Amino acid sequence: MTKLNPSxxxxxxxxxxTAPAEGPKALVQRLDFSSITGYxxxxxxxxxxxxxxxxxxxxxxxxxxSTTLTITFAGSNQTIHCEPNTQGYYPxxxxxxxxxxxxxxxTSAVPVPVFLINxxxxxxxxxxxx
Numbered sequence: 001m002t003k004l005n006p007s008x009x010x011x012x013x014x015x016x017x018t019a020p021a022e023g024p025k026a027l028v029q030r031l032d033f034s035s036i037t038g039y040x041x042x043x044x045x046x047x048x049x050x051x052x053x054x055x056x057x058x059x060x061x062x063x064x065x066s067t068t069l070t071i072t073f074a075g076s077n078q079t080i081h082c083e084p085n086t087q088g089y090y091p092x093x094x095x096x097x098x099x100x101x102x103x104x105x106x107t108s109a110v111p112v113p114v115f116l117i118n119x120x121x122x123x124x125x126x127x128x129x130x
Contacts, residue, residue, distance in 0.1 A: 012076055012095050015054045017120050024119045025052050026059075030111035031069075033104040043116075044097035052118050055094040059115040061087045063128030067106035074099035088125030089117075 027046070031039055046052055062069050062082040069082040075095035082088070094100070102114070 012093065014076075014093055014095060016056055016091070016093070018054065018056070020053045020118045022050065022053055022118070024117075026118070027052060027116040029114050029116070031102055031104075031114055032111045033067075033106075033108045035107065037104045037107060039102045041100045041102070042097065043099070047097050052116075054096060054118050055092060055098045055100075055116045056119055057117040057121040057123075058090050058092050059088070059117060059121075060090065061113040061128075063087050064110040065104075065108050065112060067104055067108065069112060070103045070105070072101045072103075074101070083125075085128055086125050087128050089121045089123055090125075091120065091123045 029041070043052070043055070058071065058080070060069060060071070060082045063085055066084050068084060071080045071082065072078070073092055073094045076093035078093045080090050080092070098116070104112070
């Protein structure tokens with residue numbers, strides 16, 4: 001077994017399990033994958049103007065989709081795979097400024113609602129009736 005060198009570990013500044021000064025908020029986006037398969041979201045301006053200070057949880061309603069939605073957070077490189085026909089809350093490792101990529105494995109006529117939430121919510125995913 002190969003030993004890892006602790007001096008090579010990257011340190012990320014995360015604000016998880018923190019009560020944000022602005023109070024509980026969510027940014028809501030409906031991702032339209034009818035003609036494209038990906039989006040990039042940079043929240044630098046949103047965070048600088050004080051609309052929201054951090055993202056700790058994401059809720060994804062992939063219940064109407066037959067494809068997987070993959071969400072990646074820049075900085076931490078955390079990747080979440082939202083399976084088809086599911087809904088769920090996902091705790092995230094999202095350094096500031098938040099920079100998030102959404103990739104769908106196909107196209108769909110029905111938008112995918114996504115809620116970027118600034119408070120911690122326990123992770124849970126459930127199958128949704130199609």
